[in-house]
Amino acid sequence: MKKIVTSKFFVLGLAIFMVISILGTSLAPAGTIFAEASVSAGLDESSDSAAQAERINVADATYTAAEFILKGGVQSDWQAIGLAQAGYKLPAGYRLALEKKVKDAEGNFASVTDYARIVLAVRAVGADPTNFAGSGTTPGYNLIEKIYNHDKISGQTLNNPVYALLALDSGKYNIPYHAKWTADKLIAEILSKQNQDGGFALTTGASEPDMTAIALTALAAHKRNPEAYTAGLQAVSWLSNAQDS
Template identity: 45%
Template sequence: MYNKSQAKKVIALTLAVFLVCQFCCYAFAAEEASIGQEKISDAIDEIVKYIYENNKDSGLTEWQIIGMRAAGIEIPEKYYENLEEYVKAQEGYFRKITDYAKLAMSVRVLNRDPRNVSGYDLIEKIYNNDNMTLQGTNGPIFALIAIDVCGYSIPNDALWPKERLLGYILNQQNDDGGFPLVYGESSDIDLTAMAIQALSRYQENPEAEGAIEKAVEFLSQKQSADGGFTSWGDTSSESISQTIIALTALGIDPLKDSRFVKDGNLISKLFSFREVDGGYSHIEGERSNDMASEQALVALAAYRRFLEGKSWIYLLKNEKETFPDDNTYFSDINNASKWAREYIEKTKKYGLMEGKGHNQFEPKQNITRAEFAALLVRLLKLEESNKAQQVFTDVKPDSWYYGYVMKCYEEGIITGKTEEKFVPNDYITREQMAVMFQRALSLEIVEDVIFKDIQEASQWAVPAIKAVVGNRIIVGDNGVFSPKQNVTREMAATVIVRVFERGEE
């Protein structure tokens, strides 16, 4: 039994605990109430002031332009002219995909056409880039974001169509739900938040939706009690900024969602990095720097747009834009053979193939075995096999064409030049194309087909050649098939249009 003294102590302790809990609740409610649109707007204004004062001579960076436009701030014309001069000085070449992506996005938010910046097509530079994975997961993430932001159609024969970018990103996710810089390495906070941003446009895709859920849970689990994230022994403002951008892209309030409200929250923790000059530091207590400040600007602009019920932070194209979405004809159409011109234009009309940049088709350019495999998969509306077991030593799982080649292999459309090698970068020949189409379409062999150079064809290709010629898929020239000749883009255009129109009948 308790005596009176003990009972008083228990009551006093209980009351104390109750008062502390009440105080914490009131304190959090007061903190939440104090972080409204006005405080967010004041912080944005301070960052913009910091940026202008510290970049008087160097001009604005691409992310500063994007952040300021997202915040509703007009950008003087001279800053677009600076971007033009920069692209021209580089002759349109940048080693990193992220450089092309941020340039294209900044040009777009300035209501200019990223397909023609000083004569260079930045969008084509993204989707036909051989260095897509040079930066690990970072490249495909920002390539997909940029393509979605700019909103242009991507040709079916692109090296990196949106489906491939999406598939590549999804395949990088670790079992813990996070995303690494390089496949197999530890998950990274920033990369996970950036991956969510890219995937946020694809929530109707069940695989993407599942990946997003796992990634959000990963971030929640990694968040510290104070609202930030600790990585490599430090808590950086950039991790917080990227997470805010990611959550608002999903329609999640970072100040109210219970998964991200601990003793502290993301918004109040980000404010702890604000310095007296209005900029933001990388690590608390350090001096302001441009990278941390511009990422904080984008994050706060994203959160304010979320509070105002506006669109995704990066969807900022001007509804009054006047530049055309596509030109009607390829500018080099006269370089194509006369018999191919009609088919080339039809490939554009049907969305089967598009140009190689600057509105040029390059009809005489040869096509590689990997490119043709990709073209077949898209033409036949097959699903890529990105997770198939590797068969060819020269077709690596991280190559852009892996899923296409493996799908064609699974369907029995292609085999290797040897048991171990597919030789993806060799140009495809007309007899090889004939074999692929005969297998893909299950064409019957027409025995009475005759062509003058039959002796030049490989014996394994003769039945397929008779099938495609007899079924009017591929034709020769005056009885000559030219089996060893490389397939050009105009040849491929002609053949795939014939197949497509046959399927539409």
């Protein structure tokens, strides 16, 4: 039984890490507001009342996954982001490896999602993504500028505007008014991809739970934007219906 429980802790912990590495604890209340508003608007919420044989503690599951990752060494930026969001201190070697990766690439990466992931990783190590991987009198690279002036966001997959928005929302950055992509422009791009049923897909076609959830995550920080707020309510409604179907 102990092995089964440990396995459940580990699997749940990895799932939690995947969520908090993107959502973060600071965005959780903002995301909750959509669900609360859905209830007040008259949308039904159902829950399984059957008693569970075992209750898995989220904190224990997170601890189990974190210790597993730290023991084996941080192997990816997403692991690092998840550890930082969960309150763990990252190994010094990870920051050095991250700096080397940015320096070796001379601050240039293939896609906006690469920039977004690295920005979130830079934030995870407590550094400034507008001036990262410099040395001495040599300034670092402005990875935020690489995002808001990126040429390939529109007309691409939903991941591009979603992760770009998450990255720009990761700190208080000065985004010039003439930038190719501001938060409002990214929100508009995301909303243009919402399906009639309220969900989202990676490209086109039927709505998908994972893409709807990540779009909702990006919109959660902008609930004061009426269009983003309405889209968030519709996304919550779709997710609720998809879960029950």
